[in-house]
Amino acid sequence: MDLQGTKEARTQEEGAEGPLEAYGGGKSRSKEYRKNERRDSHNHDDRASIHPLRRRQQPFAYPHGSQQTASSAVTRQREPSPSPEAIGIPQALGLSSREQRLLRKARRSPPVTKKTLSELDLPCIMSNINLRMDANFDRDLHFKPDLDGEKGKRKKKEAADYWDSLALEIAIYSFRAATADISIEEVVSTDGSRRTFDPRLPALFETLQDVIKTLVPERDHPTVMQNLEVPLLMQQIRKGVLDMLTLATWLAALLKTHCAPMRDEWADRMVEQIQEGSQSQDPREIVNGLQTLFSILEAMKLDVANHQIRAFRVLLIEDTVPFLQEYFQGKINRGNFHVEPARHWYLAVRDRAQQEDAQKNQTQPQNTATSETEDALKPIEALFRGITDQLLQFNPPDEFPETFLFDSERLWQLRSTIQNLINLDIAWYIFEAYVNKHKRYLSAPEETYSTFRTRIWSLMEDGIDMESRIASNPVANDDDPDHRGGKRWTQNMRCIALEIARFACAALQLDAVVADEVIAPIEEALEWHLSNESDLFRYFQNSMRGKVLDTTLASARRYLPLSPLAICESQRTPPSSSGPVPGSSSSAPAVSGSAGPSSQQLTPQVSDIERIGMRLAHMGVLHWRVWAPLLYLRDEITMADLAPALI
Known part of the structure; x- marks a missing residue:
């Protein structure tokens, strides 16, 4: 990161239809942070929306009507075709229809990814107009995940479904590893086809590797890639020999080296959860540990972003006016921002004010010197x-x-x-x-x-x-x-x-x-x-x-x-x-x-x-x-x- 982030952000923003809203407090879209939905009336980029802690933002909701219904119908008709890596669901596990549906339809990537955390990168922060405005009015501006309102509830449900499906997936891998020499009867749908799902663990390990590399110095990247080599980890999982406790212990030590001391207890809890899950062979406990791990990564990224906000606060505030003028002038020139009604509004209130002042001056003459100052x-x-x-x-x-x-x-x-x-x-x-x-x-x-x-x-x-x-x-x-x-x-x-x-x-x-x-x-x-x-x-x-x-x-x-x-x-x-x-x-x-x-x-x-x-x-x-x-x-x-x- 360098101090030229402001200029870079401006150059980057000129090609977009709106600001990179890193929040939204608060003053907030894969992974969103607090943001003002009212501000989204001008095609604002959905990739970055972070909001200050003190703010409770406008929740997003799909409008009721035919569009939503049609979208839902399309979703039902377009269930993704199984990929070559698709895994069959064992009949012997006796999974309920809900559990099978979670395996097939829950999101494929973790709630926290490199892409969603990129909203907290310095270029996005420097080009975030909402943040620049709010920095002028809130000395304690900082970010937190947006989990309020309808949109927040939907995000929490999606995350819960993901972790539930991951626990089921780990159980299936364990079952298959334990019955490697036995023919496994798989669940069959009503039309005679096999019930399969695309695995999530490969994407989880890839995401884990990518996110950690954005949080640790480059000198640690070879170690990260070595310990989180996805093909090797998946091979060990299929054979049932992956030592999750050793992996968790290494991750905790790495994170403690680079995160704030206040996160150490969190890292220890992650190790304890994975240890308990490994000893009891409880996939749910292992998933709890992984969930804690990704929460730590998100918290570390938020810590970095909040530190950058404090470090660049003066620059953000002092550059507010020229940045906004450049931004709005560009929007107006491109025809993306229609402000003539606002000008007509101002001219109308100015004319009304002049009439009121004229009537007032007729009854209450003012001192000439004072009048000239006030006229300005x-x-x-x-x-x-x-x-x-x-x-x-x-x-x-x-x-x-x-x-x-x-x-x-x-x-x-x-x-x-x-x-x-x-x-x-x-x-x-x-x-x-x-x-x-x-x-x-x-x-x-x-x-x-x-x-x-x-x-x-x-x-x-x-x-x-x-x-x-x-x-x-x-x-x-x-x-x-x-x-x-x-x-x-x-x-x-x-x-x-x-x-x-x-x-x-x-x-x-x-x-x-x-x-x-x-x-x-x-x-x-x-x-x-x-x-x-x-x-x-x-x-x-x-x-x-x-x-x-x-x-x-x-x-x-x-x-x-x-x-x-x-x-x-x-x-x-x-x-x-x-x-x-x-x-x-x-x-x-x-x-x-x-x-x-x-x-x-x-x-x-x-x-x-x-x-x-x-x-x-x-x-x-x-x-x-x-x-x-x-x-x-x-x-x-x-x-x-x-x-x-x-x-």
């Missing part, structure tokens, strides 16, 4: 206004602009966070309105709000606080496509209403047992305002819009002169405040089912809004540097003429 930031401010509107609208947008392809997960998560904060404000307002209706006022609103927020959030997020949610940036769950968070609130409606009622009873000094007459109006108001784009929602939506835009633009002003690495490092700076900030809500609309004046309303914690603003500004500034010269300001200025403050 108007183009990128329009971008933030447009994307903020999509984050705040009641119904989820159909999609974000195509130019946000590699930021879409982060935007969906920010939208979910913002909408949950709005819902929390609505719940707090309903609580205050009920208390005020009974002519009572909170003696310690800040302390009550803090406790209230913690209790409601624990119901919603299983104890995950706002800070960790935004920092970890989990990907939206496919099973919960409502990115506003409404589905989770609806599912917990009764519990949330009960919690609000408990707070109300405590504030009104009522009995500890909450009566139905207290819960009913609270639950009714909660359900209405969370399910409809009510005046109350619009009030808190507008309030949230102002806060998010102010904090985002303030962060963007700080980030514009900084390098991508400096912006990334600035995200570690703690927010200036972490406590709740009181605010007046005298103009808030009345809640259905309640009466009386509106009491003091507490806004979401400043730290939450600051984190949202910092993250959105981080995404927006990088996005602007890539797309302003390529698309948004393409017809107005060239990249050389672009104002330094906006680059």
